[in-house]
Amino acid sequence: MVQIVQVFNNNSALVDIGDHRQAIVSGKGIAFNRHKGSSIVSDKVDKIFYLDTKESQKTLYFLLKDIPIDIVTTTYEIIDYGVKKYNYNVLDYAYITLSDHILGSYQRILKGNYVENLIPDMHDQYPVEYAIANHALLVIENNLRVVFPKSEIRGIALHFINAKGNESQTVTLKKNESEDINEIVNKILNRNQIFRVDANSNYYDRFMIHLQYLAGRLDEPEDKKELNPNLEVEMRNSYPDSFEIANDIYEAIQEKLGKDLSSNELIYFIIHIQRLIQEDVKS
Template sequence: MLTIVQIFNNNVALIKLNDNRQAIVKGKGIVFQKKKGDQVDVNQVEKIFYLETAESKENLYFLLKDIPIDIVTTTYEIVDVAQKTFGFSVLDYVYITLSDHIYGVYKRIQANDYHESLVPDMHTEYPTEYAIGRKAVEIVSNNLHIQLPNSEVKSIALHFINAQGTPGADKLDESLTTSVNDIVQEILNQNHILRTKENGNYYDRLMVHLQYLVDRLNQSDTHSSAFTESLENSLENSYPSSARIAKEIFDNLQKQLSATLSDNEKLYFIIHIQQLINEQPKNTDINGGIQNGK
């Protein structure tokens, strides 16, 4: 039995299963003229997304405050495909960061104000994440009836690179999180980087990344992955200001937390900060330079 807990629109609802688990169900007219407590016809269910953890339930309600349900269900579908088709495990916070990203891109495309991301091309180092990104672009285009630029493949791939991990494992240590945020915000303030209306989404995304950086420290998940030395050099050459601030954050976190961070974190910081300050690349052939190791 699928019992309706909350109706979002005629095609989407939150339901409770017999074992008291909750899930989002989607199907054309699936809850038309129904109400809370009614049963959903299982034959009308086109897609179902299980909320397996308390974190995933909290994330759902957090998202629904500001993001349309069609964006949210599209995000859940992308994550579901990543997990089931590609066997890719992600931390629950990807639902927040990816929904926020997709909604932002959707609004910019609708307003004819889209600008291609300057995230470097890393498809050689992260083939699975890029395959997920390509599938995600297809899902977004089908569900939301917009054509995403090809550059969105690398932007979405970055979300999965950042969020790889075991679902439900991202439990935050509040005292450490506060310390990390204080350290980073002090350095940002010293460099005159403040949260504004224009950069708010990027600023908040950096804060979310920092929260789960704490969790990666707790799990001793500080291994270096496939970022190459040439990629690091290319980013530093192309975005010197962002790289300087990122290094300051990286060094201060290691010193004040008495922890060893992965070199990947420094590169994530460069990308996040570049988005915050919109630093233009010194080398206009940024992707080509990275791919060729220049």
């Protein structure tokens, strides 16, 4: 018998499926008048998202502290689609960064202050990631009743590109290296008069999450293909201020830790910094 571990709302719950495994289930009225220990009516289950590892369970609990459950289940559905349709697996931290991204865009659209992202189009290099992101917009519209701009495909695809992994791969957070990286980044950001304020808090926190998991990725084998080198030149020309700050961070981290970073990281740094300072595109 499948028992409820936690009720999220009338339409979704966390359940125990045996063998120390859990799953998120959703369906209309599936958890109505139910509580912890209640059984689930299986024919009401529309969707199920498995949490097969302790790490994935921890990730869910982390998300539920700050992210509405509808955003969380939408994120799981998008990633689940990538896994089933394209056998595309991502590291657990993608659930955190992608849900944060969706929540931020969702809130800005509702408030009427959405600004189209200026992430370069890389669909020729990453057709699978862009196909998943394109489908993501349909899932978001169906689940959240809001239409995301087409430019969001580029932003969502980047989360998949940045967090591609395999089923057996996990990223272990390394406290010492993570603290070193954060110290470097904060010093450079402060030197450039970039601080966390209400207006940029979403982007700032997302950058910090990226950096936190960067420390855990440093010793992992690099199996992701490099981004087009022309992209670095293009972004350097378009966002010279962002490039200079990002490059300072990129070089300082390598020097401090004595490890080589993928050139992809520089691109991601530029994108994060550009979001923080909203630098005008240079023609």
